[in-house]
Amino acid sequence: MQLTPETIFLLGLFLFWSIIYVIGQIIHADKHGFKIFLFFLSYRSKKFKNAIQTLGKKYTLFWKTLATVGSALAFGLTIFATYFLLGNLLKFFSPIVESVPIVPVIPAITIRLDSLPFFFTAVALVVFLHELAHGVIAVSEKVAVKSAGLALMFAFFGGFVEPEEKSFEKASRASKLRMLAAGSAVNLAVGFLVVLLLSGLFAPSAGVVVNGVAENGPLAVAGVRRFDVITAVNNTEIYSLQNLAEYLANVTPGDVLVFRINDVPVVVIPQNSDGKAVIGLFGFNYHPFRLGFDRVVGVNFYLFLDWVFVVAFSVAVFNMLPVYPFDGEKFLYYSVRDYVGEKKRLRLRVLINVVFSGLLFANMILSFLLFGLPSA
Numbered sequence: 001m002q003l004t005p006e007t008i009f010l011l012g013l014f015l016f017w018s019i020i021y022v023i024g025q026i027i028h029a030d031k032h033g034f035k036i037f038l039f040f041l042s043y044r045s046k047k048f049k050n051a052i053q054t055l056g057k058k059y060t061l062f063w064k065t066l067a068t069v070g071s072a073l074a075f076g077l078t079i080f081a082t083y084f085l086l087g088n089l090l091k092f093f094s095p096i097v098e099s100v101p102i103v104p105v106i107p108a109i110t111i112r113l114d115s116l117p118f119f120f121t122a123v124a125l126v127v128f129l130h131e132l133a134h135g136v137i138a139v140s141e142k143v144a145v146k147s148a149g150l151a152l153m154f155a156f157f158g159g160f161v162e163p164e165e166k167s168f169e170k171a172s173r174a175s176k177l178r179m180l181a182a183g184s185a186v187n188l189a190v191g192f193l194v195v196l197l198l199s200g201l202f203a204p205s206a207g208v209v210v211n212g213v214a215e216n217g218p219l220a221v222a223g224v225r226r227f228d229v230i231t232a233v234n235n236t237e238i239y240s241l242q243n244l245a246e247y248l249a250n251v252t253p254g255d256v257l258v259f260r261i262n263d264v265p266v267v268v269i270p271q272n273s274d275g276k277a278v279i280g281l282f283g284f285n286y287h288p289f290r291l292g293f294d295r296v297v298g299v300n301f302y303l304f305l306d307w308v309f310v311v312a313f314s315v316a317v318f319n320m321l322p323v324y325p326f327d328g329e330k331f332l333y334y335s336v337r338d339y340v341g342e343k344k345r346l347r348l349r350v351l352i353n354v355v356f357s358g359l360l361f362a363n364m365i366l367s368f369l370l371f372g373l374p375s376a
Contacts (some may be wrong), residue, residue: 005108006109006113013154018038020036021036021038041152042149042150044149048150048159063140067182070181071178077184082359085321089359092370101370102360107155114211119307120155121304122311123158126315130158143168144167145161146165173335176334180334184315184320195309202288205239206286206288207231207240208229208281208284209283209285209286210225211282211283212283214281214282215280217278224259231263233260234257241285244283248270249276251277253273253277253278254272257279289302329356333348
């Protein structure tokens with residue numbers, strides 16, 4: 001039985017965590033600031049905590065002003081996340097409008113192995129900035145920070161900031177909302193900044209980047225490799241993935257095609273798939289790097305920025321969904337808690353979680369039933 005690269009990756013991950021867990025038990029890792037469970041590791045850092053406190057105590061008015069704006073944005077993100085999931089759920093039952101698959105993030109299953117380095121780097125950056133924002137705003141609101149540090153969960157790197165519960169509860173409602181909104185507000189700002197960088201550093205689409213080829217497919221047989229760039233087929237200029245798909249729609253399986261790849265002609269013979277001509281391509285639009293670096297460097301930098309945008313925007317939106325353990329759950333609860341009697345608060349929190357968890361899981365279940373588990 002031949003193991004797939006995805007299976008090898010997952011087995012390696014399980015082996016890694018098994019070894020880490022055993023070592024943690026032997027050396028009593030908790031005495032050294034570590035907490036180790038199966039698939040979870042955290043390290044409390046005094047330096048990180050002190051840096052947050054120093055930063056939060058400076059420019060207090062500036063941080064509070066930004067956090068107030070962030071609170072308004074957070075309300076908008078909560079509304080948008082709810083609207084998106086509700087609208088998407090209705091689209092599953094529409095014969096005209098196509099819904100968007102909502103699937104959990106599972107490395108090597110819903111995200112391709114070759115995308116993992118970009119994805120993990122983007123997650124580490126986005127989560128670190130997210131938690132840093134929580135910590136800085138907490139300090140500016142005079143809420144004590146209990147601990148801060150770095151964390152690794154399954155295969156995801158990030159950071160954490162833990163405010164003292166009593167100090168948090170004593171804070172005003174406005175202070176609580178500013179703290180809870182800070183992470184998503186920063187993520188949204190990062191997403192917009194990345195859009196500006198992408199539009200400024202990269203030219204409009206001028207071809208198709210080969211991000212992967214099907215095993216024994218036409219492009220693989222022709223010797224095409226990852227990060228090669230397709231700019232023409234049979235002297236017809238190709239500007240985008242859609243442009244290429246439109247051209248191939250008029251091609252018959254077995255036709256001889258001459259691709260221009262990295263300015264070199266390459267012969268490709270499409271295969272037959274349900275009567276359609278396919279070339280075995282996983283690709284995306286090629287945007288030339290305006291700064292003139294090597295093509296591969298430019299493509300990798302574009303992929304990194306693109307993943308940062310996707311992760312930052314996704315975290316900004318879904319983190320404000322009122323579902324535990326997302327910040328949106330506490331944000332909505334503390335927004336309305338003072339208008340509800342003390343005896344009804346627990347029921348209110350349960351109701352919020354049931355309604356919005358149901359909305360999220362309904363989208364995920366229907367996505368799996370209709371689309372399976374796609375790989376990004």
